[in-house]
Amino acid sequence: MLKTSPLNIERIRQQTPSLADPDREAPINHLLACGSSLMPQPVLDAVIEHLNLEAQIGGYEAHEARASTLNNVYNQVAQLIGAEPDEIALMENATMAWSHAFYALPLKAGDRILTCEAEYAANYVAFLQRAKRNGVEIVVIPNDETNRIDTKALKNLIDDRTALIAITWIPTNGGLVNPAKEVGKIANKAGIPYLLDACQAIGQIPVNVKELGCDFLSATGRKFLRAPRGTGFLYVRKALIETLEPIIIDHFAAPWVATNQYQLRPDARRFENWENAYALRAGLGAAVAYANSLGMENIHQTSWGLADYLRQQLSNIEGIKLRDNGHPNDFVNNQLEQCAIVSFSIKGQYPSQVVKKLKDKNIIIGTSSPDSTLLDAQSRKLPVILRAAPHYYNTKQEIDALVQALDMLK
Ligand SMILES: Cc1ncc(COP(=O)(O)O)c(C=O)c1O
Incomplete structure (x- = not known):
């Protein structure tokens, strides 16, 4: 097992302007670090x-x-x-x-x-x-x-x-x-x-x-x-x-x-x-x-752990197909293969519409189109897919909120 120390998420969120106020009327649930993440206050x-x-x-x-x-x-x-x-x-x-x-x-x-x-x-x-x-x-x-x-x-x-x-x-x-x-x-x-x-x-x-x-x-x-x-x-x-x-x-x-x-x-x-x-x-x-x-190993383990949690939740929803490669991560034996970028599609839903509907609820994820990785998309027959990437500043509650919103879209 690698040595990591748990991150102080409360403090990290306090240092992130858009996450600092939990009582904010419409808090943003930003799950797209692979696009452009939320800057912390010192930045x-x-x-x-x-x-x-x-x-x-x-x-x-x-x-x-x-x-x-x-x-x-x-x-x-x-x-x-x-x-x-x-x-x-x-x-x-x-x-x-x-x-x-x-x-x-x-x-x-x-x-x-x-x-x-x-x-x-x-x-x-x-x-x-x-x-x-x-x-x-x-x-x-x-x-x-x-x-x-x-x-x-x-x-x-x-x-x-x-x-x-x-x-x-x-x-x-x-x-x-x-x-x-x-x-x-x-x-x-x-x-x-x-x-x-x-x-x-x-x-x-x-x-x-x-x-x-x-x-x-x-x-x-x-x-x-x-x-x-x-x-x-x-x-x-x-x-x-x-x-x-x-x-x-x-x-x-x-x-x-x-x-x-x-x-x-x-x-x-x-x-x-x-x-x-x-x-x-x-x-x-x-x-x-x-x-x-914060320490890169702590960041790594935290963000990958949240992504795994998201994968697990998504796999329980009928109609959602995970589009990720690699074996599921084994944190105990440090066999880690899947990163913090989670790809999936939803039967009968246009990805761009899904992104828009979620954005109306202040939940931010994105799409990835075949032409950004054309060879892979051709060989895996990928359509436009959905992409979510939790970072270490996200919480399980935010992931639950995404999963619940996706479930309600169907
Ligand atoms: C794997 C990979 N390489 C390169 C780029 C391009 O990065 P930039 O937009 O900073 O030029 C991206 C952007 O999404 C990417 O995902």
């Missing part, structure tokens, strides 16, 4: 404080005044994922982070990209673009019997043409957690660059780039990390940074050192630009500090 304070400072003394001056706090965001993010601060580039979202890494790779005709069946759409269309532009081939690694990446099949696919392994760790729906660490071992052994999409993992489960063996990792702020929208980051393994020419540069990424010469920065910030949303960065730093203070 909101950090953003507003910086914006106020910009309004009072000017944007450049606010940046200067808060330079050490803003620089510290690199340390905070690095600490969260077991990296060094100069391996981090702060970005506006996960897609930008992922794309910067992907498009900097010098792939050529005939090179193969190995990816997974549940790969996220934004990544897959970029593969398709490079197939069109550079003639690379996309090879999808087969799944095992629970629809996770089959690592044995991956080993067999690797050959001289394999130029990149790029997978999604936790897909946007399906409750799945791909074996990212095992994939890392295989990639490292074969000396193949490994790009990991950790967009849904960050803030949900512990992330350590050394253990994962990834060369690049992309993440977003607004989902399980509880940072503001418009934040994200890229990790690039130190040894690779200076081998990569970013697809876009400016004079921050690459100072103009002589009339006909620029010099790329030696750190991962060669993927950044000069101008940034510093208020949001302050919020990202506060969100990372908040997650670190």
Whole structure:
């Protein structure tokens, strides 16, 4: 059993503006951390404080005044994922982070990209673009019997043409957690660059780039990390940074050192630009500090426990079909396979209508359409499905309220 300490949910909810007042007339029941979660007060304070400072003394001056706090965001993010601060580039979202890494790779005709069946759409269309532009081939690694990446099949696919392994760790729906660490071992052994999409993992489960063996990792702020929208980051393994020419540069990424010469920065910030949303960065730093203070393993166990509770309740309702992969979690033996994203459909109900009806009751869940994970949707014949993702700040009562509302819809 892993060591965790129960989170002080009452305190956490007190620190979450929209949950702080239990007597509020129409309290929000937000169960969609995989979309965009609820920010805690310290995050909101950090953003507003910086914006106020910009309004009072000017944007450049606010940046200067808060330079050490803003620089510290690199340390905070690095600490969260077991990296060094100069391996981090702060970005506006996960897609930008992922794309910067992907498009900097010098792939050529005939090179193969190995990816997974549940790969996220934004990544897959970029593969398709490079197939069109550079003639690379996309090879999808087969799944095992629970629809996770089959690592044995991956080993067999690797050959001289394999130029990149790029997978999604936790897909946007399906409750799945791909074996990212095992994939890392295989990639490292074969000396193949490994790009990991950790967009849904960050803030949900512990992330350590050394253990994962990834060369690049992309993440977003607004989902399980509880940072503001418009934040994200890229990790690039130190040894690779200076081998990569970013697809876009400016004079921050690459100072103009002589009339006909620029010099790329030696750190991962060669993927950044000069101008940034510093208020949001302050919020990202506060969100990372908040997650670190609670402990990622505590967050992981709590949110997955609530998701399991939701799965159990949903499985008791006739007409509801769970659409998740993986074996049910066994917390006693720490055999954990299904994450905090719960996918399901309801017989005879349009998902968008369900979301709307629930929203009228202040219950927030979402939908996931086939085109966000097209290969997985095709192979599992998935229609548009419903998606709920409880986070550690939610309660069993909130899940009961969702389940009851769903039951009444039928
Ligand atoms: C698995 C996965 N990767 C990448 C993204 C894109 O993240 P962002 O919208 O921050 O660019 C998402 C968004 O839902 C996602 O679920």
